[in-house]
Amino acid sequence: MFIDKVKIYIKSGNGGDGSASLHTEKYVPNGGPDGGDGGKGGDVIFEATTSENTLNAFHYQKHFRAGNGENGGKKNCYGKQGEPITVKVPVGTVIKSVDGNVIADMFYDGQREVILVGGKGGRGNYHFKNSRRQSPSFAELGQRTEEYEVVLELKTIADVGLVGFPNVGKSTLLSVVSDAKPKIANYHFTTLSPNLGVVSYHDSTFVLADIPGLIEGASEGLGLGHSFLRHIERTRLLVHVLDISGSEQRDPLDDFELINNEIYSYDGNLRNLPMIVVANKMDMPEAEDNLCRFKKKYGGKYQVIPMTTIIHEGVNEFIATVAKTLEGVAQTEPLKYQPYKLQTEENDEFEIVKLSNGAYEVTGGLVTQLSRKVDLDDYDSFRYFQRVIKERGVETALKKAGAQDGDTVIMGEIEFEFVV
Numbered sequence: 001m002f003i004d005k006v007k008i009y010i011k012s013g014n015g016g017d018g019s020a021s022l023h024t025e026k027y028v029p030n031g032g033p034d035g036g037d038g039g040k041g042g043d044v045i046f047e048a049t050t051s052e053n054t055l056n057a058f059h060y061q062k063h064f065r066a067g068n069g070e071n072g073g074k075k076n077c078y079g080k081q082g083e084p085i086t087v088k089v090p091v092g093t094v095i096k097s098v099d100g101n102v103i104a105d106m107f108y109d110g111q112r113e114v115i116l117v118g119g120k121g122g123r124g125n126y127h128f129k130n131s132r133r134q135s136p137s138f139a140e141l142g143q144r145t146e147e148y149e150v151v152l153e154l155k156t157i158a159d160v161g162l163v164g165f166p167n168v169g170k171s172t173l174l175s176v177v178s179d180a181k182p183k184i185a186n187y188h189f190t191t192l193s194p195n196l197g198v199v200s201y202h203d204s205t206f207v208l209a210d211i212p213g214l215i216e217g218a219s220e221g222l223g224l225g226h227s228f229l230r231h232i233e234r235t236r237l238l239v240h241v242l243d244i245s246g247s248e249q250r251d252p253l254d255d256f257e258l259i260n261n262e263i264y265s266y267d268g269n270l271r272n273l274p275m276i277v278v279a280n281k282m283d284m285p286e287a288e289d290n291l292c293r294f295k296k297k298y299g300g301k302y303q304v305i306p307m308t309t310i311i312h313e314g315v316n317e318f319i320a321t322v323a324k325t326l327e328g329v330a331q332t333e334p335l336k337y338q339p340y341k342l343q344t345e346e347n348d349e350f351e352i353v354k355l356s357n358g359a360y361e362v363t364g365g366l367v368t369q370l371s372r373k374v375d376l377d378d379y380d381s382f383r384y385f386q387r388v389i390k391e392r393g394v395e396t397a398l399k400k401a402g403a404q405d406g407d408t409v410i411m412g413e414i415e416f417e418f419v420v
């Protein structure tokens with residue numbers, strides 16, 4: 001199993017509710033409001049790590065929820081903040097909304113991004129105390145947060161991508177030049193997920209990615225499909241490995257054309273990457289002749305390195321050539337994107353629409369904010385509500401929209417009769 005694209009569900013914590021406690025003591029029956037604030041809900045944070053290179057873990061766990069903030073208590077006790085949750089993803093993971101907007105590109109090892117912010121804690125009742133309202137018996141509810149779906153898409157980041165038909169020796173090459181230990185076997189599709197290896201050359205290193213073999217039609221989903229090609233999009237150089245001996249009765253020159261065709265029809269921009277050719281299996285019959293033919297046709301355009309990977313022949317030349325070529329190629333950059341925010345900022349805007357039944361509905365950020373503070377059964381709270389809608393211009397706007405005495409006004413859960 002190799003998962004490189006997956007949908008998961010994330011939710012930051014709700015804010016804790018503010019407390020509406022009134023201080024009481026023996027002999028001091030009305031000591032004033034002492035309700036503490038609710039704690040902020042936990043954030044959802046993503047962190048990029050090199051210790052994973054698949055999204056397989058998300059096959060088993062798809063829901064990630066940060067902790068809720070605790071409610072405020074008496075004696076001005078603050079509620080505890082909710083525990084944040086950290087979701088670890090392999091370096092190269094792009095986080096997108098379900099409709100494809102990029103939220104973050106987790107490009108660097110250790111990169112942390114707050115993707116969802118925890119709900120605000122509600123304020124305790126003492127915040128609502130004023131000269132006329134000495135003992136408010138209401139407090140603010142914590143902000144409730146929503147659950148969001150996000151799509152994780154792994155786009156491996158490597159300097160070099162190894163491409164070619166199945167069984168040509170890509171994984172063998174990776175195992176010979178790096179510490180990676182990919183599976184190697186004499187059949188097609190031995191490699192089922194990309195393998196990364198670090199190659200050292202003098203003082204420098206480069207990262208090599210071995211991807212599953214491609215066949216004709218891969219860009220339309222044949223074989224293991226083209227989804228693996230997404231793992232060479234973020235490389236700086238392609239190494240095309242050929243079985244130059246044609247040991248499986250294919251002409252290596254045809255292989256070369258065919259695989260290039262698949263790669264470039266998947267993404268035309270990949271033409272901009274330099275390509276080096278490894279003519280592998282030089283120990284086999286026919287290899288010399290085929291190499292000659294190949295060089296005649298393509299030698300002017302491509303650097304061709306003959307190799308017998310199983311006995312490490314040509315390996316040093318390979319490493320040196322790749323390292324030198326990379327010197328002249330720009331580093332891969334993170335995606336260029338305007339980060340898409342899943343959550344909308346709290347605001348105090350509002351809009352009024354007249355419904356077909358004659359009622360007026362007020363919607364918008366102000367209504368969401370107020371609905372956390374208002375309890376119409378509570379007299380103090382109701383007075384507070386009346387004051388706010390006057391101060392924020394809701395009353396005037398309702399009049400302007402044509403509301404008359406006795407008309408019904410709906411604001412979220414709240415419904416009341418308009419009084420001019």
Ligand SMILES: Nc1nc2c(ncn2[C@@H]2O[C@H](COP(=O)(O)OP(=O)(O)OP(=O)(O)O)[C@@H](O)[C@H]2O)c(=O)[nH]1
Pocket residue numbers: 165166167168169170171172173183184185186187188189190191192211212213214280281282283284307308309310311
């Ligand atoms: N004769 C010969 N055989 C080789 C050479 N290099 C690799 N092989 C053999 O070719 C077979 C396939 O090697 P792999 O490295 O698994 O090939 P691959 O390209 O990664 O194959 P997939 O993962 O299926 O795409 C193995 O049996 C290797 O031992 C070589 O230089 N000469």
Ligand SMILES: [Mg+2]
Pocket residue numbers: 170171172182183184190191210212213
């Ligand atoms: Mg392989």
